[in-house]
Amino acid sequence: DAEVSSRKKTFTEVQTERSEQAERTVLIKCPKINEKKLLQYLSTHGNIESHFFFESRGIQALIEFSEKSSVASLQDDIGIPSAAEHHVVPFKSRLFTFTLKNPGGQAAEETPVHLTPQSHIPVKELIQKLCCADSITTQMYILLNEYQLTEENIKLRFLACSLVRDFARAYFPDSTVKPFGSSVNTFGKLGCDVDMFLDFHDTRKHATEMKKAPFEMEYQMKRLPSERLATQKILSVIGDCLDNFGPGCVSIQKILNARCPLVKFSHQPTGFQCDLSVSNSIAIRSSELLYIYGSLDPRVRALVFSIRCWARVHGLTNSVPGTWITNFSLTMMVMFFLQRRSPPIIPTLDQLKKLADERDKHVIGGYDCTFISDLSKIKPTKNTETLDVLLCEFFEYFGNFDFRKNSINLRKGKEVNKPESSPLYIWNPFEQDLNISKNVNQPQLEKFVAMARESAWILHKEDKTQQAINKEPWGLAALLVPFGKSNSSKMRNRIKGLGSETIRSLLDSLKLNNANSLQKAVGK
16 A cells, blocks of 8 residues: 555556445435534444535535445435335435434524535636636646546546446346546546446456366356347346436436447436446546546646637537537547657657556457556656647647648557548547547538637737736636637627638738648648
């Protein structure tokens, strides 16, 4: 433990620690709350490691015990609700309701509690905060601090997975349910969905241990013609189980014919929208790769959060699927840009693979997903560029990128010829025959390039002192005001859509040859 605490934890260590925390945790709905009485009662079942209150269809308390046995003790002590109006499904979960007896004296006994926010502040409020900063770098760290997942929110995400796991284990006792994607890769923002997967890897481990014996013994199991069919059947049953018996699980949608079958549902006690799929090992490797990049240098996450917020404000990304750039694609574009700096801020995937040892070796479905997991073995960058510089350079880089000809390859960290004619081609870091941005169409790419150029122009031209005197948004804040919709008449006059005059002066400021290069760059 001392060795682990003296260095940055690996992705697997963090996930294991969080999952164990979640198993010692319960969630209690408190219609009328007296914090002191609640904690006094719960302490009779064991030591409380941590707790917090939050709002989700009423006040909820997350209680983390020091020992898992305290949860069992509490469950043994708790009654089943009376079935006067509705008949109850007798599934004993780790979701409870705490109410004070003696209704007459309840009001006097209620105590106000601090509620931990589970969503980020609105953009308007954020812009006001950013205007008080002293530099663009400070602005970017303020945005990161406001938008990133909090300790409490992460605990809640792992608890949601742990509660779903309790259901899955009724059918598959060795299974686990783990979060992946934005909940664990250090790039999740408050309010994002919880992607979770049902994993049976423990079952396979038993099979390999058995092979050492001089005989064979194995389970009799139902055999199906394909893994996909098995996945569909498993998810269908778990979906029905959550729908019929899961407290607080509503709006269940079984999307079983998708490329990656999944069950979508709303988990009311935690307030999360959840997507449950069956073990997707390559998605986990992508989560770990981003975790490594996000942990190597604080500028990485600050730049990604700022770019993603900027993209959302200008309608370049969207919460529903479509022809626009996804957050994942945008994050990969930022990573590629950071690999291209001189000196590079983060290593390429090939460089991370060279540092890997035998324990890091992963080949999944014929794809090489090997890279180092120990952060201490990766040399820190010698690049000292400020976030002020990096933000402006990001917009200039992609404002001038030859999308017509080149693709983005994080494995090699360099521009390579496009293997096919998609407007935007970003190689999947692991499944090298896939383009992760295949959904993006030409108009959306052109819009991205135009917005990137406009943003670079604003950062180049602005006079921070004058804007501060006029109380106008400056720096990052100026980029988070929809272009052409600012309250400032000066800004309205300067940016009337993306007209030819704006584009022309913008192109001049970025030293581009002619006004047609926007169309050329993205391949009309």
